[in-house]
Amino acid sequence: MAYTVSPAPAGPVGSQYCVCKVELSICGQNLLDRDVTSKSDPFCVLFMEVDGKWVELDRTETAVNNLNPAFAKKFIIDYHFEEVQKLKFALFDQDKSSTQLYEHDFLGEFSCTLGMIVSSKKITRTLLLGNGKPAGKGMITIAAQELSDNRVITLSMAGRKLDKKDLFGKSDPFLEFYKPGDDGKWMLVHRTEVIKYTLDPVWKPFTVPLVSLCDGDVEKLIKVICYDYDSDGGHDFIGEFQTSVARMCEAQDALPLELECINPKKQKKKKNYKNSGIIIVKSCKVS
Numbered sequence: 001m002a003y004t005v006s007p008a009p010a011g012p013v014g015s016q017y018c019v020c021k022v023e024l025s026i027c028g029q030n031l032l033d034r035d036v037t038s039k040s041d042p043f044c045v046l047f048m049e050v051d052g053k054w055v056e057l058d059r060t061e062t063a064v065n066n067l068n069p070a071f072a073k074k075f076i077i078d079y080h081f082e083e084v085q086k087l088k089f090a091l092f093d094q095d096k097s098s099t100q101l102y103e104h105d106f107l108g109e110f111s112c113t114l115g116m117i118v119s120s121k122k123i124t125r126t127l128l129l130g131n132g133k134p135a136g137k138g139m140i141t142i143a144a145q146e147l148s149d150n151r152v153i154t155l156s157m158a159g160r161k162l163d164k165k166d167l168f169g170k171s172d173p174f175l176e177f178y179k180p181g182d183d184g185k186w187m188l189v190h191r192t193e194v195i196k197y198t199l200d201p202v203w204k205p206f207t208v209p210l211v212s213l214c215d216g217d218v219e220k221l222i223k224v225i226c227y228d229y230d231s232d233g234g235h236d237f238i239g240e241f242q243t244s245v246a247r248m249c250e251a252q253d254a255l256p257l258e259l260e261c262i263n264p265k266k267q268k269k270k271k272n273y274k275n276s277g278i279i280i281v282k283s284c285k286v287s
């Protein structure tokens, strides 16, 4: 059979064209306090307008007793350049275990187009109540990261001899990973699960986009903070350190990388202070 050039696929149509994934990170500031004996327990719900109706796409985790939450959960959305994608971010104070939004106290909302967030990279806006009035001093910050680079990083982390923070018991350690934002502030990228009652935690391996963790720059300094989880939300700081993906990639299964977890206050006070434990990179793979 004669070789024929197969016809090019039909030209791009509508939303099939120019799609890329965008990751949105959400923080709240000065949220309304809707609990009587403690602070609000905020979570954020993302809606998108579909045929004139708001459809829920996703929700963050709940931050306990925290009026200035940085949510670890990211929203990942397909970005269609030529379409107007209207989004709404609504914050609620979780009062019950119910998933029904009307069961929770409303903390305000903000709506705009995805294009506006992507072009600004990061925006901070006033939250509004249903009547269009500001929700107290409540603000929302939304940061966008285009996931143009497909690489992901998988990290296996553990800890050893971490400081004991709980009066009765040990510690309930978890890790937070931060990267420097364009404004010079540290931006939360990932939070591990909590491992209860131990000073030698082993966290589950986790995978995040490489651009999320370090903007794709393996030499970029990132910060890791270790906390002791407390159910009232007043987590205790154990220690921190800075490293880079390149450095963490030195870890190999047979030879894990050990990093000192430092509490700067303790370091200043105590002459014989060494560290507040060791954080171990058991393995680090970029693929």
Ligand SMILES: [Ca+2]
Binding pocket: 034, 035, 036, 093, 094, 095, 105
């Ligand atoms: Ca409440």
Ligand SMILES: [Ca+2]
Binding pocket: 035, 038, 039, 040, 041, 064, 065
């Ligand atoms: Ca509360």
Ligand SMILES: [Ca+2]
Binding pocket: 165, 166, 171, 172, 228, 229, 230, 231
């Ligand atoms: Ca604890």
